[in-house]
Amino acid sequence: MTRTRVMSPQTRLALRRGGRRDNRARMPLIYPDVPDRGRALRLMRAQRRLAFRVAACLALLLGVLVAGTSVVPAPWSFALLLVVPYPVLLLLSARGVALAEDIDRRGGS
DSSP states (O other), rough: OOOOOOOHHHHHHHHHTTSSSSOOOOOOOTTTTTTHHHHHHHHHHHHHHHHHHHHHHHHHHHHHHHHHHTTOOOOHHHHHTTTHHHHHHHHHHHHHHHHHHHHHHHHHO
8 A cells, every 4th residue: 555645736846846845944044145144143043032032921921820820719710811811912022022123223233
């Protein structure tokens, strides 16, 4: 019995053109002839560090909320889990965007 690989037409064309066969994420290609390659790399690194910090902050805040449900009485614990995370997400995302714009203005330093 032979196995038949099922894939979309786009995937088949990409593989035929010599695309990557693994699904690992790749860093965006920055061509060596770009005049400001160093600045672009600094910006990407700085924004990646910011993204990790924001994600860690989100995980910490949500972990505190989940842990808080054991302290708060039952009806309020549902409200804590259903209402509080959305304003927290809004504030955290607004702060993350503001910090990312600051990184862009500074040039990634």
